[in-house]
Amino acid sequence: MIKGRQTIEIGEVCCSIGFENGFFRNEFDAILSDYSRQGFCSERRPEMAITVKKTRPTPPGASSQNIFCHSLEYGSLCATLLFDIREFKGEIGFSIKGFDRYTPVRGIELIETFISTAYIFYFLLNERGTFIHSCGISDEGNGYIFAGAGGNGKSTIAKLSHPRTILCDEMVLLQTNRYGEKMAYGTPFSGESESINSGVPCKGIYFIEKSKVTEISPLSRMNGVAELMKEGITGSFISIESIQKIYPYTRLLTLLCELLKGVPCYQMKFKKDNSFWEAILGQRKQACEKK
């Protein structure tokens, strides 16, 4: 029996999450209250569904090409996601190694990882967009994405961007809306700052690096695509190699090329103050005047 289904929303796509016999439901409530406060809970009809179960599902045979199977271990806790990539329905099940007991925090982290994986597939397979391991900031309704590996300064950028709106300081969704506009959306998968469920037109992607000076240099679209491939569009959730079994590099390259059309890319060295905003907005003003 599935108890207490809850629907979450990321980038205007909803996913219903159910808990068989209420398993993990109480533990997940803490996360849901964060999601709700940040606007990621929804009443809309879901496009995806995931059910959390106590036992691990049996991996499908090699012939089941439409089922993505992914297992993760966190300490003594093992979890498996089976996800039907045609129906966008999946289940998550757990097992424990040895005589250990369930550790709710670890379980919740694994559930979040699998939810993000399901979303990654949804956006990719529908050729709509991709997550970017980045910090997203909205400045007067304009979106700026600051991409970088761990330690490159995503959280620092978020902290230095006050009073602007932080979309998310860890994982941002870049997707094309129905009018062909490239939009940056917040996701609930945040680091140190609160996220917000909001989407704004993306005005630039900045590949960041901490430095003693602030310096911004333009990158070609080809280099932007290469940086996205290198920096990871999936963060720590899932490796690009795992995704590639379902969504090959050829499609990924085509999607990234399309997504970066009209979205300027830059390399940005920044010092630890908010002067990079002056540089970004000054450069944007100049670009607008040229047009």
Place this chain on the structure above:
Amino acid sequence: MDNENKPVRRSDLVWREIDGEVVIISPDNKAIHTLNDAGSRIWTLINGDSDVNTITAILCREFDEKEEDIKKDIYEYLNNLKQLNLLEE
């Protein structure tokens, strides 16, 4: 590699030309290579149909350089690509 040799890209590589520049992914080691505009033009021409003489003639028409310099650059470039294991043996 002689002038009649017809160099060819490895068929398992994933690559795209974006605004005249090429990005290549090598599926075996996940390496990502980016080529500048001249390198990208050579890359698009090494399809196994054209030998070095033909490629040189095409580039001579497109770039304002001496033929011998262009040919030298092409050989150097092909050697680099070979070292990166991006060409068929």
